[in-house]
Amino acid sequence: MLLKRLSEAYGVSGDEGEVRDILSEELVGHGELRTDTIGNLFVHKNTGRQPRVMLAAHMDEVGLIVVGHEKSGLLRVHKVGSIDDRVLVSKPVVVGKNRVPGVIGAKPIHLQKPEERKKAINIENLFVDLGARSQDEAEKLAKIGDYVAFKAGTREIGENCLVGKAFDNRAGCAILAEVLKEDYALDLTGVFTVQEEIGLRGSGVAAYSVYPDFALVIETTSASDVPGTKEAGHVTKLGAGPALTLMDSSFIAPQQVVDLLVQTAEKHAIPYQFRRLTTAATDAGKISQTHAGILTAVVSVPCRYIHSPASILSLSDWQNTLRLVRAILNSIAEGGLPVCGNY
C-alpha cells in the first residue's frame, strides 16, 4: 500500500529525499519528471489541452534537527515545524541518513517534585538518547544538522482507519500519485512540494515555474471530534468526507471555486464537509499569491492527532478525497474553469 510506504518513510522539512524517491519510482512513465533547486518534484502530463492545472501535495513532515552533543552522549535538538513539546516525551525516533534509532526520555516520576509534575516538559529539557556513552561516541552516530523523525509504523485501527505518523501530508501525496497515474483531458502538473511545515517554502517557487490557470492543493487537516471539544471546535469530523477550505490564516477561497467543489461533490454524491477553522496555513497561501495571482482551491483528508506519531485517518475519507479530486479534474476538463474577478 503506497500510503503506508509513504507514511513510514522519513521526510522532515528539508530532508524529503526518501519520500521523493518513493514517488519518483512510483511515477516513472506517467509523465515528465523533474526536480527544482529547492527539491520540489514535478510530474508534467502534457496533453496540449487547456486549461493548465497544477495539483500540489507537500511531502515534508514535522520533526527535529540535531543542534548539539552533550558530554554524556545525549543529543540536543530543536523543532522543525510546529510540534507541541508535550507530544515529544517518551517517543522513539530515528536520526540522520543512517536512521540511527534513539529515544526521547523523561525524568522519572519518582524524582520529580509535585510542582514539577504540573508543568509541561519543554524541548530545553528533552534529549535524544542513542545509547551512546560519550560525546565522542554520539558524534560518530549523529552529526550536527542531522534530521530527527518520529519512528512509527502504520497499522489498521478501528473501523477502516489507519494509525501512524506523517499522514499530514503523505495522505495527500498518495492521492496525488494515484491521480497522476490516470489520464485527464487537461494539461496537468503534479507537484510534490517541500518545506510546507516551516512556512510554505516549496509551493511558491513551484507555482512560479508552473504558472497554472488553476491549482488544487491536496492536504491533510485536523479532525477534533473528540471528548472535551464542542462541535464548533471540531474543525472536521473523521469519516465525514473530504474537507473543503473556505478560509485559513494564509488563504481565502474564491466563492466560484468553492461553488465548483461543492457542485462537483454533490453531482457525484461524494460526502464533503467544510473545514471549520480559520487558522493554520497551507500551500494555497503561497500558490494563490504567485505571479499576478493564481486561482486556487484546497481539499483535505481529515486526520486526528496530526503532528504526532499516532495520527488516525479514515480510509473512507481518503478514498472520497481521491474521488473528489478526480471529479474536480473531470469537471474542469468538461466545463472549464469558473470565471473569477467579475464583481
Next chain:
Amino acid sequence: MEVKRFLRDICQAPGISGYEHHVAQVVKAAFCRYANEVRQDRLGNVVFYKKGAGEDGQRPRLLLAAHMDEIGLMVTKIEEGGFPRFAAVGGIDPRTIVAQEVILYGRETLAGVIGVKPPHLTDEEERGKGHKIEDLYLDLALPEEQVRKLVTPGDLAVIRREALQLAGGAMSAKALDDRAGIAVLLCCLDELERLHHAADIYAVATVQEEVGVRGAAVATYGVVPDVGIAVDVTHGEMPGVPEHDTSAIGKGPVITLGPNIHPKISAELIRLAKEYRLPYQLDTAPGVTGTDARAIQVTRGGIPTGLVSVPLRYMHTSVELAETEDIKLAGRLLALFIAALDTAYVEGLTCF
C-alpha cells in the same frame, strides 16, 4: 543464551499488576529448563526451584526476587462518542503517555491511541502545563455502539512499544522495570549451570510490586529463605537529576546500602565483585527501598536481605533504557554470591 532476544520478548508481553498471567507464560517458557520444580502461588508469583549440591541440612535456602508486573491503564468509563477514560495502575506520569499507541484488552484485543484536547483549542498558558490523566482518553477509531460492545470498565491497556536496540548494548523498551531484573535472574541461573552451589535456589518472578510490593511478601513467606535478594532497576544518570542520586549506564550492577539491606550481604557482594574484578556501583537508600527488598526484609521473623539493581534511564516511561552488559554482570555477581553461600555464612547473619 540470547539475553537481548529474551528481553525483547518479555518486555513486549503485557503484564499489568494483578494481571501477570501472560508475562508469566513467557517467564516459565524461558526458565523451566533451569528448574527442578516450578510452582505458582495463590497471588500468581512463579517460583522456580533449583536444588543445591549440599547435603541435607547443608543447603542454605536462597530467594531471588524480580517483579514481572508493569504499570498500565485501566478503563474507568466510556465517554459519549465512544472514548474510554482510564485510571493509572501504578506510578504513571500522564505527560509521558500523550499521543502513544496502546493495546486495549477488551472482549477483543483492540488498537488505540491516547488522545488529548487538540492544539488549536489550547492557549499559550495551557501549553506550559502538563496534561493530567483526566485530560486524556482512548481513541479506538470505532463507532460508539461498537466500543460499548467491546470495552467495559476494568479492561486494561498497555502502551504499544517495540523494543529498540540502540548503540552498543543499550536497549530501549517499555517495562524494562523490572523485566530487566527477570533477565538478571535468567542470566544468574544460566551462570549457575557451570558453578557448584550448595544452596537451594528459589528464583521468583513476583507480582504486584508496582502497587505496593505485595507479591514479594507472600512469596517470601512461602519460600522461607535464609537469604533474600531483590533484583530491580535503579535510576540511571540523566540531565536534570543530581548525579549522586543516580547510577551510570554501562558501568556494572548497583549494590544498595542502607537500613533495608543486611550489611553483611552488601559487604559480601562488594567483596565478590572486587575479587572477580566485576565492575559495580554503589547506591544508598536512606529509608526503605521502593523494591521487593522492602517486603522481603520484614517477612516472618525477618529475612536477611540484599538488593542488586540494573541502572535504567527514564523509569516508568515507554522508552526505558538499560545496557544489556549491566544485566549480564548482575547475573554473574549473583551467581558468584550463590556459589559462595554456605551454612556458616547464613549463621553469621544473625550475629550483630
